[in-house]
Structure formats: C-alpha cells, structure tokens
Amino acid sequence: MTFPARLKQIRKERGxxxxxxxxxSGIGASSICGYEAGKIDPSSFAICCLADALKVSTDxxxxxxx
Numbered sequence: 841m842t843f844p845a846r847l848k849q850i851r852k853e854r855g856x857x858x859x860x861x862x863x864x865s866g867i868g869a870s871s872i873c874g875y876e877a878g879k880i881d882p883s884s885f886a887i888c889c890l891a892d893a894l895k896v897s898t899d900x901x902x903x904x905x906x
Contacts, residue, residue: 858876872890
C-alpha cells in the first residue's frame with residue numbers, strides 16, 4: 841500500500857477528518873490533502889508528526905510494516 845493510501849486509511853479508521861488530523865498533528869490541512877492525493881511528498885518531520893498524531897509508527901505509514 842502506498843503512503844497516500846495508508847495515510848487516508850488510518851486517518852479514517854481513527855475517525856479523523858483532514859481538518860482534525862491537521863489540528864492534532866500541527867500539519868496544514870491543505871498539506872494533508874496533498875499527501876493523500878499523492879501530489880505532495882511529506883518531509884520526514886511531517887511523517888513523524890502524522891505518525892504521532894495517528895499513534896502508529898513511521899514505518900507503518902511508509903508501508904514498511906503492517
């Protein structure tokens with residue numbers, strides 16, 4: 841599974857809108873939208889913030905682990 845698909849899937853599993861994830865993670869909602877659409881590549885800092893907010897590992901978000 842690709843990063844955009846995994847991010848969207850785990851966000852929905854947690855019951856977060858893009859706006860709520862943005863607020864929790866400190867990443868802009870437009871950036872999250874771009875990550876999920878595959879139009880923007882997140883920085884390593886953004887990946888860490890998203891993983892912390894979603895309570896998953898960075899390896900999970902990157903598709904390196906299940």
